[in-house]
Each structure stands twice: as C-alpha cells, then as structure tokens.
Amino acid sequence: MSVRRRLAMSRPTEGAAGRTGSWRVFLPVIDRERCNQCGLCQMYCPEGAIDEDLNIDLNFCKGCGICANECPKKAIEMVREDR
Amino acid sequence: MLTVATGNKAVALAVKQAKPVVVAIYPITPQTEIVEQIAQYVSQGDLSARYIDVESEHSAMAACIGASMTGVRTFTATSSQGLLYMHEMTNWAAGARLPIVMANVNRAIGPGWNIWAEHTDAMQERDTGWLQVYVSTVQEAYDTTLMAFRIAEHNDVLLPVMVNLDGFLLSHVMQPLDTVEPADFIPPLHLPHTVDPKNPMGYGTLTGPDEYFKFRWDIERSMRDSLRVIEAAHKEFFQRFGRTYGFTEDYRCEDADVVVVSMGTLGKEVEVAVDNLRNEGIRAGSMRLRWFRPFPKLDLMNRDVVVIDRDYSFGFGGVLAHSIQAKNRTGVFSVIAGLGGQEVTYDDIAGFVKNRHIGREYWFGVSDNV
Structure with a gap:
C-alpha cells in the first residue's frame, strides 16, 4: 500500500527546476589572470552552478550576474550571448 | 474537581x-x-x-x-x-x-x-x-x-x-x-x-x-x-x-414547530426564550450549532427555521443562515443580531420567533429593517 501523501515533500536534486541555463541572456566570462580564487562567486551563486575550481556549469547558470557583481577583482564580465 | x-x-x-x-x-x-x-x-x-x-x-x-x-x-x-x-x-x-x-x-x-x-x-x-x-x-x-x-x-x-x-x-x-x-x-x-x-x-x-x-x-x-x-x-x-456533546446542542426540538439555530453564548439565551415561548403555547426549540467546520447534517425538515447570525458577509447575508439554506434546502428567517456585542435578550429572541417571516432577513435594532 502506498503511503498517504498529505503534504508535498521533496528532496533536492540537480536541475529540479529544469535546465535554467536556457534562460540566460548574459554569459559570465572569467578573466583567469585577474581572478585570485577567493571563491566569493561560488558562495553567492544562487544556483550552485559554480564548482570548487570556479568552473561555471552553463547548463544551470541563468546569467543573473551576481558573481560578477560580487567579484572584488572585477574578474567576471557579463557578455551578451547571441543564440 | x-x-x-x-x-x-x-x-x-x-x-x-x-x-x-x-x-x-x-x-x-x-x-x-x-x-x-x-x-x-x-x-x-x-x-x-x-x-x-x-x-x-x-x-x-x-x-x-x-x-x-x-x-x-x-x-x-x-x-x-x-x-x-x-x-x-x-x-x-x-x-x-x-x-x-x-x-x-x-x-x-x-x-x-x-x-x-x-x-x-x-x-x-x-x-x-x-x-x-x-x-x-x-x-x-x-x-x-x-x-x-x-x-x-x-x-x-x-x-x-x-x-x-x-x-x-x-x-x-x-x-x-x-x-x-x-x-x-x-x-x-x-x-x-x-x-x-x-x-x-x-x-x-x-x-x-x-x-x-x-x-x-x-x-x-x-x-x-x-x-x-x-x-x-x-x-x-x-x-x-459523563458529559454529553454533539455537533449541535438541541433543546426541546423533538416536537418543535419552529427551531432557532444559533452559535455560541446566544444559544443559551435562546433556550430561555424557548421555555418562555412554550409557556405561551408556541412550540419552539433551540438548535445550537457547535461544529461549523466540518458542517454537520442538521435535522430541520418540516418546521420553520429562524437563524441568528452574529456575523455578516457583506453583499451576501448571514453566513450561518446561508450555510443552512444551502445544506438543507430550506427557507429560513435570517436574523442578524449581536454584532459588536449588541445586547440580545431572550425577550428579543422570542420576538424574532413570533415575528418570523421565512425567506426574509432582519437586522435587529435597525429601524424598519430590510
């Protein structure tokens, strides 16, 4: 017998809201020369799309620009993406 | 104790x-x-x-x-x-x-x-x-x-x-x-x-x-x-x-020709009105609704129903009166009384029963009424 579901419950999964990367208008481009690997961009990324080596998963990056805004070295530039 | x-x-x-x-x-x-x-x-x-x-x-x-x-x-x-x-x-x-x-x-x-x-x-x-x-x-x-x-x-x-x-x-x-x-x-x-x-x-x-x-x-x-x-x-x-409760508290309803439905303390006032009305030969009863959600089945067939609402839904009517009408497919005399603590005595309630007009709404204390 299946468990009676009274309340919607969910577990976090990768891409639970789909491939949010398809929403992107501006692409974050990292200048590795300027970057001092402080990791603030990873910490602030609302999608968890930046890994420990500071690579951005473009499947899920929405292009919100928070990483660029938070970067103390101004090492991330938001570039309009033509699709 | x-x-x-x-x-x-x-x-x-x-x-x-x-x-x-x-x-x-x-x-x-x-x-x-x-x-x-x-x-x-x-x-x-x-x-x-x-x-x-x-x-x-x-x-x-x-x-x-x-x-x-x-x-x-x-x-x-x-x-x-x-x-x-x-x-x-x-x-x-x-x-x-x-x-x-x-x-x-x-x-x-x-x-x-x-x-x-x-x-x-x-x-x-x-x-x-x-x-x-x-x-x-x-x-x-x-x-x-x-x-x-x-x-x-x-x-x-x-x-x-x-x-x-x-x-x-x-x-x-x-x-x-x-x-x-x-x-x-x-x-x-x-x-x-x-x-x-x-x-x-x-x-x-x-x-x-x-x-x-x-x-x-x-x-x-x-x-x-x-x-x-x-x-x-x-x-x-x-x-x-040893104490009895139901979805409603019914008082002298069995043989009643007219039943007054109310909620809360007004229900106790209605019981006194029922006794007085019966002394005058009017077979009245009181049905005090305890449970409003879930809304219970009420036995109100074949008698006049007076509903006292201590509430109002503007542009619509007394909430209790309309709930009873909808659930029981019965006409009621809808009395709006006791709003904001307005005093409603058992004599007032006896008056509602005596002057009932099924299908109408009556705002107690408002001159000439609706």
Missing part, C-alpha cells in the same frame, strides 16, 4: 492538562487572560512547555507551525484583528497538515474599533481547512479544548482545530467548572511527516498543477473523516467524564 473559572481560564486549564510542548501566543483583548494564565503555568513549572514570546500573531502561528513540524503538541490563542493578521499562516498550518489547537475569543473587527463579541473574525477563516467549534459555557470551553487536541491529532484528521468562545460574554464570565483527569484521553501525537534532521527534505515546496489538487482533496477527505472522529471523541468523553 469542582471550581469556578472564566472561559479564558477554563481554556488555559485544559491546555495545561493537554501538556503542549510549545506555546506561542501574542496577547489581544479579550484573549489576553489565556496568555497570562499559560505564561504563569510555565513560569511556575506547572506546565513544562517552551513558551515563545512573539512580536505578532503572524509570528505566533509561524512559531507553532515550525514547532508542530517537529511532531510536538502546540497551542496558541488569539482574537479578531490578531486572527486576521495570522491569516496567511492559518492557511499554511492547515495545508501543512499540522494539528495545532487554537482558542479564538470571538470579537468584532474594526473599524469602528470594538472589542466585544462577534463571529465574523472566525468566519473569515472559514475556508482555510481549520476545524471550527463554537462553545457556549465555561464547562464546554474546557471540555472542548481537551477534545480539540484529540481530534486534531487523530491520524484520519491531522488538521488544526479552532475553539471559538464569545469575547467577554464567555471569556470573562465566571461559571462553575468541573475539571477532569484527562490521562490517556489525548493519546501521544504521531505526526507522519515530522521533520527529520538526518533526512533533510523540502516541506510544502513548489507543487505544480499536476499535483497540487491532490493535496487539496486530501484536506477535504480528512474534513469528511473528521465527522466520525469528532463523534468518537464525544462518545469517549461521555464514557470517561
């Missing part, structure tokens, strides 16, 4: 005996005595609950929701404006299937600023998924609060319960109170969807059009099942403690 208590104190006493683990309440007239009393129980060590001081009713309900999600018994109390301020969270409590018990001391809504009895505050919570019960005596306030925990926490219900008592007319009136030892009348709470820190999950998160309606139906399914659970609670209460 026989004692004397106000309606508020009776509620607080029942809460103490039900032993909630978390209580979060914000004071508001005429409910404040409940807060004070429970705070005193906690501070004196008579109730070992976590008493959370909150800055608003919205937070009071939110705190109860958070606590209840951990699977513990919770209680809060409010009134009028406070209840309205809670409204977003009362919906959440029911939707999250949390058996929170709340005492609502019925009070009118401003403006004009008014602290006296009226049911419109609770009526505005009608469609939230809370069970609603209205009491008429200090004893009933106490007994019903005990039953509320048992009913809310039953596995077939798991919905919050609101115990309504009229502001001042009951909250601040002292009457004899016979207390009981509840023992295992309220079994331990087992919430099937208790949060588990070792197994983190999202609760009530984004639920799409393909799923949402299923959870709404489950609320309604539980509402319907609650009729049976309430009946069983009434029965068990009688067997253990």
Whole structure:
C-alpha cells in the first residue's frame, strides 16, 4: 500500500527546476589572470552552478550576474550571448 | 474537581492538562487572560512547555507551525484583528497538515474599533481547512479544548482545530467548572511527516498543477473523516467524564414547530426564550450549532427555521443562515443580531420567533429593517 501523501515533500536534486541555463541572456566570462580564487562567486551563486575550481556549469547558470557583481577583482564580465 | 473559572481560564486549564510542548501566543483583548494564565503555568513549572514570546500573531502561528513540524503538541490563542493578521499562516498550518489547537475569543473587527463579541473574525477563516467549534459555557470551553487536541491529532484528521468562545460574554464570565483527569484521553501525537534532521527534505515546496489538487482533496477527505472522529471523541468523553456533546446542542426540538439555530453564548439565551415561548403555547426549540467546520447534517425538515447570525458577509447575508439554506434546502428567517456585542435578550429572541417571516432577513435594532 502506498503511503498517504498529505503534504508535498521533496528532496533536492540537480536541475529540479529544469535546465535554467536556457534562460540566460548574459554569459559570465572569467578573466583567469585577474581572478585570485577567493571563491566569493561560488558562495553567492544562487544556483550552485559554480564548482570548487570556479568552473561555471552553463547548463544551470541563468546569467543573473551576481558573481560578477560580487567579484572584488572585477574578474567576471557579463557578455551578451547571441543564440 | 469542582471550581469556578472564566472561559479564558477554563481554556488555559485544559491546555495545561493537554501538556503542549510549545506555546506561542501574542496577547489581544479579550484573549489576553489565556496568555497570562499559560505564561504563569510555565513560569511556575506547572506546565513544562517552551513558551515563545512573539512580536505578532503572524509570528505566533509561524512559531507553532515550525514547532508542530517537529511532531510536538502546540497551542496558541488569539482574537479578531490578531486572527486576521495570522491569516496567511492559518492557511499554511492547515495545508501543512499540522494539528495545532487554537482558542479564538470571538470579537468584532474594526473599524469602528470594538472589542466585544462577534463571529465574523472566525468566519473569515472559514475556508482555510481549520476545524471550527463554537462553545457556549465555561464547562464546554474546557471540555472542548481537551477534545480539540484529540481530534486534531487523530491520524484520519491531522488538521488544526479552532475553539471559538464569545469575547467577554464567555471569556470573562465566571461559571462553575468541573475539571477532569484527562490521562490517556489525548493519546501521544504521531505526526507522519515530522521533520527529520538526518533526512533533510523540502516541506510544502513548489507543487505544480499536476499535483497540487491532490493535496487539496486530501484536506477535504480528512474534513469528511473528521465527522466520525469528532463523534468518537464525544462518545469517549461521555464514557470517561459523563458529559454529553454533539455537533449541535438541541433543546426541546423533538416536537418543535419552529427551531432557532444559533452559535455560541446566544444559544443559551435562546433556550430561555424557548421555555418562555412554550409557556405561551408556541412550540419552539433551540438548535445550537457547535461544529461549523466540518458542517454537520442538521435535522430541520418540516418546521420553520429562524437563524441568528452574529456575523455578516457583506453583499451576501448571514453566513450561518446561508450555510443552512444551502445544506438543507430550506427557507429560513435570517436574523442578524449581536454584532459588536449588541445586547440580545431572550425577550428579543422570542420576538424574532413570533415575528418570523421565512425567506426574509432582519437586522435587529435597525429601524424598519430590510
């Protein structure tokens, strides 16, 4: 017998809201020369799309620009993406 | 044990005996005595609950929701404006299937600023998924609060319960109170969807059009099942403690030609009116509705029905009158009386019965009427 579901419950999964990367208008481009690997961009990324080596998963990056805004070295530039 | 208590104190006493683990309440007239009393129980060590001081009713309900999600018994109390301020969270409590018990001391809504009895505050919570019960005596306030925990926490219900008592007319009136030892009348709470820190999950998160309606139906399914659970609670209460309760309290209805339906303390006034009317040869009866949600089946066939609403839905009518008309397909004489604590005596009620005009609405005290 299946468990009676009274309340919607969910577990976090990768891409639970789909491939949010398809929403992107501006692409974050990292200048590795300027970057001092402080990791603030990873910490602030609302999608968890930046890994420990500071690579951005473009499947899920929405292009919100928070990483660029938070970067103390101004090492991330938001570039309009033509699709 | 026989004692004397106000309606508020009776509620607080029942809460103490039900032993909630978390209580979060914000004071508001005429409910404040409940807060004070429970705070005193906690501070004196008579109730070992976590008493959370909150800055608003919205937070009071939110705190109860958070606590209840951990699977513990919770209680809060409010009134009028406070209840309205809670409204977003009362919906959440029911939707999250949390058996929170709340005492609502019925009070009118401003403006004009008014602290006296009226049911419109609770009526505005009608469609939230809370069970609603209205009491008429200090004893009933106490007994019903005990039953509320048992009913809310039953596995077939798991919905919050609101115990309504009229502001001042009951909250601040002292009457004899016979207390009981509840023992295992309220079994331990087992919430099937208790949060588990070792197994983190999202609760009530984004639920799409393909799923949402299923959870709404489950609320309604539980509402319907609650009729049976309430009946069983009434029965068990009688067997253990000897006092009888039903969905309604019927007084001299069996052979009545005209039945007056009301809620709360007005129902007791109606009983006196019924006796007086019968002395004059008018076969009247009183049916005081206790449970408003779930709305019970009422036996009102083949007699005149007078409904007294201590509430109003603007542009529509008395909420109780229209609920009865819709559920029973019967015409009623709809009396709007007692708003904002307006005094309604048994003589006034006898007048409603004598001058009844089925199909009409009558605003008591408004000259010439509608």
